[in-house]
Amino acid sequence: MEHVSTYLTPEIKLSCYEDHFFKSDVVFDHHMLIWFISGRTRIVQADGVHDFQTGDIFLIPRNQPATVLNYPKDGLPHKTVVMSLTTDILRDFYSGLGVKAGEPPVPKIRSFRQHPLLESCLASLVPYFAVKGPFPPDLAALKMREAISILRTVEPDLDSLLANFDDPHKVDLIHFMEKNYMFNLPAETFGQLTGRSLTTFKRDFKKAFNTTPQRWLTRKRLELAHYQLAEHRKKPTDVCYETGFENLSHFSYAFKKQFGYSPAQLLAPTGQAQAHPAS
Template structure:
């Protein structure tokens, strides 16, 4: 099923996403509430009125939270690779700015206000926005963003797949993200087979066992040193299920995550 290029989301309760790896850049406008994106080394906070351009192929976890009695409402535009390639090719634009891997936050601007005001009526439609209109509005968004900040070319105009990265450095920084090994391989520029081989050569252990150990060690630190609850920690360190986390924790350390001075559930 093809994902819409323009859509609106409303979260009346706190909503925690799983790992976020956008296959294409996305422009997000926060209408109300708060949106957080936690990367490997920092957390971004966005509030009502903020407009942020998110890069593709960057790891993070997204949370959407009501604020001041209002739900978290966001409008999103996705920029598909073929759409961006067509724009840069047809306009004979060869990006000459450095690559961008961090989100770009835009200050309020008349062009942005006009763009999103023009989108609002479409969300009253019973069906998805017609493809030709969606394509027109996405191209308008590209032109608006480039007019406001030409540096967006460093994020929009890069179409190559991830190159081969230093495996040890990448895994040490991103092990807490709950991804299949195929995705870890892709993000480090490797096939699954090559990823497993390079991983074994570097760490002398299988990826699955290493990931479990690292996540449990981080969980132990968060619970016993930072006094966090196991129910708060297990998702942050890369586990999907609390009971599985508790079982793995006890098997590894010999005691429950709630024992001793650990916080209660």
């Protein structure tokens, strides 16, 4: 069964991957509040790898690259309630509060596990997905405001994130790319996230790294993959998806072309491969 999303409003949906694994490299335009009904998700970001499953609740900040890996689990589909906290909704919420965003915190995933207030708010939406007919706009607005209010109560410092509506500004290209090279995103998206047009991004990249973005990204991803395999003995499939490759066959081909041996040979106990990348 393919992915099915049922929408109450454009900002509130029930997402279901029935019986298959799904991978996506994304940059969310809005903060995403997610409650797990069943299944498992692994999210790779610059600050590390996050695993979530049934009952977990988490907030993904906007404008942050991520690799999202969705799995069914225990015979149940990957099913979540997703609430998109758009800029328009947050502007409206904060307009009468007089809250100043201040210095934004480090944009990282916030985990709330099985917080009873957030779970009650999001679980109360589930019955409406089975009801035919439009979802009342006033009720949708009320639910969104309830969720934001709970988030602010649970973590008061979230105001500096949720009430910040700035777009990405021009940032240090070398620092940004060294932190985010493992995400399989178009050059246009890397440009937007660093505050550059595509033309300016390519020009600045050539000046900083003396090569093209694609060549540099492939080399960096393969070096990271080699490290994960050799030092942490991770499975090739996990390494493939966590280092920006689309599928295992392409990853294995590129890996062998770069190092002269396959991921499986590197992991073999008989020492069929070198311990370190070939120069």
